[in-house]
Amino acid sequence: MNRYSNKASVAADTLALMRLSGKRALVIGGGGAGIGRAVTNAFGAEGAAVVVADIDADRASEAADALREQGFTAYGVAGDVRSLTDIEAMVAGAVEKLGGLDVLVTVVGGQVAFVPAVKLHEMADRDWDTIYEVNLRYVARAVRAALRVFLEQGSGGTIVSVGSVTGFMAAPQQAAYGVMKAGLLSLARTVSAEYAADGIRMNVAAAGAVATAVANAAGDGSWVDEVPVGRLGRSEEVAAAVVYLASDESAYMTGQQLVLDGGVSVRGPFS
Template structure:
C-alpha cells in the first residue's frame, strides 16, 4: 500500500467497468477512502469487497447517472455522507458507447449518450466542486477518449460527447482552479481487459508506437498522478494515455 493519497476521499463513477475498477483500486492502494458508484449493486459490492480484501477502504453506492440533475445530486449527497462529510477527489468515469453512424443514431440514443457522458458529470461536478473549494481544495479527473482527436466513421455521438467533456475540463479548470480545485482529463486509448485476453481491439493500435492495446492499470496510474499533490501545477490538461495513437505513427520501411 502506498501513501500518496493518505487521508483523502474519492468518488469514482462507473466503478464497476474495467477502467473504473482499476481506478478505484489504484486510488485505494495509495491510501484514499473510495466510494465506488455504478448501477449494478452485485458488481459494485464485489469491487468494493476486492479493494477491502487487498487492504484498502471502499464502499459501494448505487447510482444511475442518466443525466438527470437529481440523480447526480443524490449521488453527491450520499457519497459525501459515506465518506464522512467530504469528497476530495472526483473521477467522472461513467460513460456509454453506442456505435451507430450518424444516420443510424436516433434521438433517444443521442440523448442517452449526452445524458450519461456530459450532463451527469456536469451536474455531479456542480454539486461537489464548490464543497471541495470550501474545504480547501480538491481534484477532479474526467475520463475522455482518444476518438475525440482521431475521427472514426462510427460512434460519432460518443466522440462528440467526449469532446464536450474535454471542453468542460478546460472551462472548469478556469472556474474552479483559482479556488483550489484542479480539473484535468485522462484520455485513454484502446484498452483491453486487465487479464490481457485477446478481444480483437489490438488491430486499432497497428502503426502506433506501442503497437498494442493498453491495460486499465495504465489509466489508473495516470488518474492517481492527477489526483495527487505531484500534479499540483497541472490544470486543464488532457493527458493522452493511448500508446501514441493520436500523436505518432510508425511507418514501416
Template structure:
C-alpha cells in the same frame, strides 16, 4: 484523500481506478448502476484492510448524482476527489454513420458521456467550496475528443465537450484550488474491446498493444494527487502513441 469514483464497480477501467486509488491510500466511495458490482468492488477493498463504501444509482438521475456526492461526504467527512468513469458508445448506441443516428441515439451518447459529468462536477464543486475550497475532478475521456470518430459521432462530440468542460472548470475555479483534468484514453483492453476482437498485437498502435485498464487508472491517480498540483484543464493522452503517429508506416 477521499475519492468518489462514479462507475468504479465496472470490470474494466472502473474497477482498476478503484483499486489504484485505494492502493494510493485513498478512502473510496464506489458508485455504480449495479449494486452488486459496487458491493463486490468495495468488499474486495475492505477485505484488504482498505476503507471503502458502496453506492448505487443511475447516472441519468440528477438526484442519484447529488446523492453520490452527499453520501460520500457523509461517509468520509469530506470529499477531495471526484472521478467519472462511466462512458462509451457501443455499450449504449450501436456504431453507425451520422445520417443514421436518431435524436434519441445522439441524446443517449451525450447523456452517458457528458451531461452526467456536468451534474457530478457541479455537485462536487459545491461540496469542495462548502469545505473551504480545494479538490480535484478527473474524468475518463477518449482520444475521439481530439480526433475524428467515424461511426461514433455522438460519442466523439461528447468527449470533445468533456475536454472543453475541464478547461472551463479549471479557469473558473483555479482561485478556489479546484482542478479538473481528463484522461484521454485510446484503445484499452476492456470487455467491450475484447468482444470486438481487438486483442493481441495491434499494428495500428505504435506500441503494438492495447492499453491495460491499470494504465488509465495510474493516470487518473496522478491527476488527482499532489504530484499534479500545477496541472489543470488538461487532457492527458493515454493511447500508446496513436495520436502522435505519422501518416506513413515506420
C-alpha cells in the same frame, strides 16, 4: 504485474507510496468494473478512502469489500448516472460516508456499448441523446455537485474525468462519442478557469483503445495493428494516470489532458 492488480501484495508494495493518503474520493460511473475497478483499486492502494459508485449494486459492494479485506477504507453505492437524483445522492452519500470529499473521478462512457456504430446521417436522434447522457451530461452534473461540496468545505478539490482520444481526433461511426469527449476537455478548461483560485482542479485522462470486456465484445481486435506500440492499453495504466492527476504530484496541472493511446494520435500517415 501491475502493483494494483494483485490483492495479496497491494498493501505491502504500496504503503510506502500512499500518494493519495488522507484523500476522500468518489469514483462514479462503472466504479466496480473495467477501468473504474482499476481506478478504485489504485486509489485504495494509494491511501484514499473510496466510495465506489456503480449501476450494479452487487458489483459496487464487491469492489468495496475487496478493498476493505486489504485494510483499506471503501464503501459501495448504487446509482444510475442518467439520473440527476441518483448523481446528487451519490455525491451526498460519499460526503456522508467519508466525512467530506476531496476527489471526484468520472469513468463510464462509450458508444458501442449503448447504441450502434453508424455514420452520422444514419444515427437516430434518441441514440445521440443516449450518448450525451452517458458521456457528458452526467459528468457535468457530477462536477456541479462536487463543486458545491468543494466550495462549502473551502479546502479545494480535484476532479479527473476519463476521456478519449476521440475528443481531439476524428471518430468515424462514433460522431456523438467524439463530440461528447471533446466536451469533457472544454468542461475541464472552464472549471479550471473559474475555480483555480479556489484550489479546485480538473483534468482529463484521454485514453485510446483499452482492453476491457466492453472493448473486446465490440470487435475482433484486428485494429490492434493500428496501434504503434502493438497492443491495447491496460485498465491499470489508465488508473495510474488517474492517480497522478488526482494526487498532489500534479498540483500545477489543471485544465489539461493526459493522453494514453499507445502512439495512435501522433502516428504519421506513412508510419
